[in-house]
Amino acid sequence: MTMLRTLYRHLLLAHPVIALLAFTLLLVFASLRLDHFRLDASAESLVLENDRSLEQYRSINQRFTTSDDFLIVTYTPDHELFSDEGLAALRSLRDExxxxxxxxxxxxxxxxxxxxxxxLSLDTVNDEILTIDADAVPPQQARQALLANPLYPNLLLSEDGRxxxxxxxxxxxxxxxxxxxxxxxxxxxxxGPEAPDSAHRALAEAEARFLALTESLDARRDATIAEVRTILEGHQDHAxxxxxxxxxxxxxxIRFIQNDLSTFGIGVLLFLLVTLAIIFRQWRWVLxxxxxxSFTVWLMIGYLGWAEWPVTVISSNFVSLLLIMTLSLTIHLIVRYREFQHDDPGAEPAQTLERTVxxxxKPCFYMAVTTxxxxxxxxxxxxxxxxDFGWMMTIGLTVAFLITFLIFPLLLRLLPPPIDSRVTSDRxxxxxxxxxxxxxxxxxxxxxxxxxxxxCAMGVSRLTVENSFIDYFKSDTEIHQGMIVIDDRLGGTTPLDVIITDDPAPESNGFDDPFASDCDPFVDDCGDEEYRDTWYTYQKMERLAQVHDYLDSLPETGKVLSIATTLDLLAQINEGQALDALQLAFVPAAVPDDLTNILLxxxxxxxxxxxxxxxxxxxTSPNLRRQQLLERIHAHLTGELGFEDEQVLFTGMTVMYNNMLQSLFDSQIKTLGAVFLAIMAMFMVLFRSVKLxxxxxxxxxxxxxxVLGLMGWLGIPLDMMTITVAAITVGIAVDDTIHYIHRFKVEFAQDRHYLATMHRCHRSIGRAMSYTSITIIAGFSILVLSNFIPTIYFGLFTGFAMLMALLGALxxxxxxxxxxxxxxxEA
Incomplete structure (x- = not known):
């Protein structure tokens, strides 16, 4: 330790200008890739590390020629929609x-x-198809046809036709x-463990090409949405x-998070600046x-740019957290420096700085390691x-500790603060x-x-891990209002797919000719391969219709589409008569080729x-609980309708988001006890006392x-951002605890009097803890102005966590x- 202290004094503190110049080169090097810092809110950022849901989601979309890559424009004209003028205005918007x-x-x-x-009939459907665009269909006749079609109401048209x-x-x-x-x-x-270097190079090249393409697609998506919004603004005067x-x-x-990172990042810094100025009243203790x-955040963003390591919705708050941790470390140094100034006002600034460091x-190192x-x-x-968030904070805390004990002393060597009246007073x-x-x-x-x-225990027991995307945005935002319109009038927002796999083929009944047996190939699954492999039998379609009716009956679901919807439509064409077994068998041949991708x-x-x-x-459904809904659907399909577990598959954005939430609950809330055990083990290593x-x-x-109990009592569900508050709170509370116990141990050695030591600690380290908490609470209060609700919760709960940690430590x-x-x- 003596050698390290000597090197620190002679190589660093003795040459502050040279050291700062070298550090400036590091900042310049980091800034070369600041433009590569990016946010990622893709589907991959919402899935588990080994979750097959994303792969299944992509496979199902390709298999069934469907996709969620589309925008929905809801259009409610000020006047009648189904009129020549109304349809012309809609056509003008569509063409643009x-x-x-x-x-x-x-x-x-x-x-x-x-x-x-x-x-129109099943025989003439190929020749009698009409559209509003191609045929002179009277508007009211078109309205009647669209509303009578089971495919379009609550999907492309509201039930009232407006x-x-x-x-x-x-x-x-x-x-x-x-x-x-x-x-x-x-x-x-x-x-494999013995993969050749060429395989690793191939992977790096593939990752780079895929990253470049996704970045270009993201840029194109943002530009497209901006252009679409510009077009929509030109039609807002009449709809x-x-x-x-x-x-x-x-x-x-992504846009809200980017705005929060920039706008509120600057706002937080300004709040911190004002608060530091009020507390210390010296420009050096602000600058x-x-x-x-700023240096800590700069280096971390530069590192993420060089590593091409994207920040996701979950890890986007790492910048704010690094501000908290770095500021906490520096304030503790400031307060200790001022204490030494108070105790020995005649000492040289360099000597006071060395004593402070x-x-x-030691306590700051303990704090960083435990956090x-x-x-x-x-x-x-x-x-x-x-x-990634965990690793980012691990690296960031290391950088924050190094910046605090390398750059902070260098800056004070060049800008030694004078002693003011507040330092020398005994207030x-x-x-x-x-x-x-x-x-x-x-x-x-x-x-x-x-x-x-x-x-708190009662509140934690009330926690849920459900949330709706609509709850992420304030009610006056366009995305919130659009979701309400889509939910209320156009059949719902979030996609969920239920996939049913056909029964395993039954054993042959011994007849080569299915028509020579008692088995009806259009009603029952006979042994003949030709009929066994088709879905278009009466028995199978009846089971699928039961699934459709059940899904449609759930209060959480909006529009449900399936082959049953197509059969209802064909029944209307068939003079209102349901298709018989023979007609079902020829449905694929009867549907025109240009309708196959719509109906089949x-x-x-x-x-x-x-x-x-x-x-x-x-x-917008108040009863939406994704996990319970999926469990209820699975139980009904396997219990009431007789499907096997392996025949039922859930996929879609709903499934991936739900898997992420459930995994977060399991890995963070249920393992919080293990985290505390690890921290207690750290305490035993640091303080060498089980009692302490x-x-x-x-x-x-x-x-x-x-924090968690308050969320439970207020009914605020855990989501992809608020669920990390637990780890954040632990990290913040640990800081105050370590600093107080370490100072208590030092002060107690003076007179071995517990009560006197407590008062001295409250006047010294307690002051630093209160300054840290007040500064951070004030700084993060600006986050309540965000349009992104999770950012608001993050600001509020971070401030509340600081307050509870301070009260507990004092x-x-x-x-x-x-x-x-x-x-x-005691002595």
Missing amino acids: LERVEAVGSTNSILNVPLLHSPN TTAIQVNLPTPAAYFELLAERKAARAAVT NIHLGGVPMIVADM VPLLCC AAMV IVAFGSLTFSGIRPVI RPLTDLFASATEHHGTLVLFASLVLAVL TPYISEEHDQARFSIRLLE ALIGIAPNLLAAGS TLLPKLILVFKPFGA
């Missing part, structure tokens, strides 16, 4: 949207087949799937128009901490973005009131902590023996429990020390 470069096609009431004609939708298809280029397959093959080639769809949700989430915070390096352990719990999650700080309260009302502190712990292939895959049910969930470890863990438990922690006397008997 089709001219957008990235738009492949559009679907609307203008171009979909009406399938309504006096001469609101319609334009589906703007944004096709994914074939190169995307080719590079995706190439990357998958390259990853498989390096799974109420909203934009929706999965690509738009992803784009807006130096802000420079340290020597006194604070890394808390955030390290995130790396045990099964979700790649959460794992009683506000924190001493907490010491007096703990001394005279210690029993009340323990009782209140016990009551709070019980309330999205719902039946004969090649893979699968049937698909396309469901839109109502995000148990005492130190108490305020941490109370702080984390208070009341419960010293009271436990006074009661159990972990440092030995």
Whole structure:
């Protein structure tokens, strides 16, 4: 240690200008790739590390010729929709949207087949198809035909006929799937321990090509959505128009997070600046901490740019957290420096600086290591973005510690702060009131902590991991209003697919000719291969109709589409008569080729023996609980309808999002006890006392429990961002605990008097803890102005966590020390 201190003094502190110049070169090097820093809100950022849901989702979409890559434009004209003027205005909007470069096609009431004609029948359907675009269909006749068609109401047209939708298809280029397959093959080639270097190089090249393509596609998506919004603004004067769809949700989430990172990042810095100026009233104590915070964030963003490591929705708050941690470290150094100035005002600034660094390096190192352990719990999650968040914070905390003990002293060597009147005064700080309260009302502190712990446990038991995308956005935002319109009038927002696989082939009944047996091949599954492999039998269609009716009856579901919808439509064409067994067998041949991709292939895959049910969930439904809904559907299909477990598959964005939430709950909430055990083990290593470890863990438990308990009592569900509050709270509470216990140990050695030591600690380290908490609470209060609700929750709960950690460290922690006397008997 003596050698390190000597090197630190002679190589660093003795040459501050040279050291800062070298550090400036490092900042310049990091800035070379700042433009490569990016956000990722793709489907891959919402799935588990080894979750097959994304692969299944892509496979099902290709198999059934369907996709969620489309925008929905809701259109409610001020006047009658089904009139010559109303349809002309809709056509004008549709034509403008089709001219957008990235738009492949559009679907609307203008171009979909009406399938309504006096001469229409199963025999003439190929010749009697009408559309509003191609045929002179009277508007009211078109309205009647669309509303009578089971396919279009609550999908392209509201049930009252006043609101319609334009589906703007944004096709994914074939190169995307080719590079995706190439990357998958390259990853498989390096799974073994003895993979050659050429395989690793091939993987790196495949990853780079795929990343470049996805970045270009993201840029094209954002530009397309911006162009579509410009077009919609030109038609707002005569209609109420909203934009929706999965690509738009992803784009807006990224946009809100980017705005929060930039706008509120600057706002937080300004709040911190004002608060530091009010507390310390010296420009050096404002400039130096802000420079340290900025350097930490700068280096981390530069590193992420060089590593091409994207920040996701989950890890987007790492910048704010690094500001918290770096600021906390620097404030502790500032307060300790001022204490030494107070104790020895005649000392040289360099001597005071060395004493400060020597006194604070150990507790700050303990704090950084223990906080890394808390955030390290995130790396045990099964979700790649959460794992990345854990590693980002681990690296970031290391950078913050190094910046604090390398750059902070160098800046003070060049800008030595003078002694002001506030340093030399002996005013009683506000924190001493907490010491007096703990001394005279210690029993009340323990009782209140016990009551709070019980309330926290009750609140934690009420936590849920459900949330709706609509709850992420304020009610005055376009995305929120659009989701309400789509849910209320156009059949729901979030996609969910239920896939039914055909029964295994039964054994042959011994007859070569199915018509020579008692088995009806159009009703029963006979042994003949020709009839066994088709879905279009009466028995199978009857079971699929039962599935459709059940899914449609659920209050959480909006529009449900399946082969049953197509059969209902064909029954209308068939003079209102349901198709008999023979007609069912010839449905694939009877449907015209240009309608196959609308009526058949999205719902039946004969090649893979699968049937698909396309469901839109109502995000505005107060009863929406994704996990319970999926469990209820699975139980009904396997229990009541007799399907086997392996025959039922759920896929879609709903499934991937739900899997992510459930995994977060399992890996973070249920393993929080293991995290506390790890922190307690760290305490035992640091303080070498089981008693001190148990005492130190108490305020941490109370702080984390208070935040989670409050969320439970308020009915705020855990989602992909708020669920990390637990680890954040633990990391914050640990800081105050370590600093207080370390200072108590140092101060207690002076007179071995517990009560006097507590008062001295509250006047010294307690002041630093209060300054840190006040500064951070003030800075993060600006996040409540965000349009992104999870960002608002993050700001509020971070501030609340700081407050509870401070109160626990200033009341419960010293009271436990006074009661159990972990440092030995008094003198």
